[in-house]
Amino acid sequence: AQSVAQPEDQVNVAEGNPLTVKCTYSVSGNPYLFWYVQYPNRGLQFLLKYITGDNLVKGSYGFEAEFNKSQTSFHLKKPSALVSDSALYFCAVRDRRNQGGKLIFGQGTELSVKP
Amino acid sequence: DSGVTQTPKHLITATGQRVTLRCSPRSGDLSVYWYQQSLDQGLQFLIQYYNGEERAKGNILERFSAQQFPDLHSELNLSSLELGDSALYFCASSVGLAGDEQYFGPGTRLTVT
Numbered sequence: 001a002q003s004v005a006q007p008e009d010q011v012n013v014a015e016g017n018p019l020t021v022k023c024t025y026s027v028s029g030n031p032y033l034f035w036y037v038q039y040p041n042r043g044l045q046f047l048l049k050y051i052t053g054d055n056l057v058k059g060s061y062g063f064e065a066e067f068n069k070s071q072t073s074f075h076l077k078k079p080s081a082l083v084s085d086s087a088l089y090f091c092a093v094r095d096r097r098n099q100g101g102k103l104i105f106g107q108g109t110e111l112s113v114k115p
Numbered sequence: 116d117s118g119v120t121q122t123p124k125h126l127i128t129a130t131g132q133r134v135t136l137r138c139s140p141r142s143g144d145l146s147v148y149w150y151q152q153s154l155d156q157g158l159q160f161l162i163q164y165y166n167g168e169e170r171a172k173g174n175i176l177e178r179f180s181a182q183q184f185p186d187l188h189s190e191l192n193l194s195s196l197e198l199g200d201s202a203l204y205f206c207a208s209s210v211g212l213a214g215d216e217q218y219f220g221p222g223t224r225l226t227v228t
Contacts, residue, residue: 034216036219042221043117043119043205043219043220043221043222044205044207044219045117045219046216046217046218046219049216090158098171100163100165100170100171100212101146101148101163101165101170101171101209101212101215101217102148102160102163102171102173103148103150103160103217104160105157105158105159106157107157108157108158
């Protein structure tokens, strides 16, 4: 069965420190991979995606993610965290074999950045 | 602002009732998706329409139905509502199908009492 795992419910980081939010997936073949962020009482905002090519993907607000096929991971990173980065982060995958655009989401990771 | 609009923002209704949630996609987007977000189930894909036709179906209950109209807006109909249907319902849109990122609306919070 297709699935996405975000092993940490919460990540705490000090402002200015690097952050990593982990994601692993179980999907056959080479899936499309996405990261979204959700602020309180808001919809999800697209951050970045991996389709093909360079394993390091750069996205919005200084975030980047590294695709690792052998480890089936797609970890989200940022070199220097801001307090305003505090939010709920979702990793999602889409099976490339499907014609539809169904996204399978992880359970989310709450990122807390303290001053 | 993603450009995806959803109405209403909040909906409170009783068990057994029927409600309709409305979504307008971003200008130019042909695909519309519906997702349900709840504390116990997380974010679950319900259904996708592309240019008026159903393209993918997820864990959508038989009591739920959706459609996409010629002007590309979409409606999600929820009937015989149960307490467990209380959730945030998101609509998202994308230009096409292959690898496109989806842009999410602000959601409709449904409370069934």
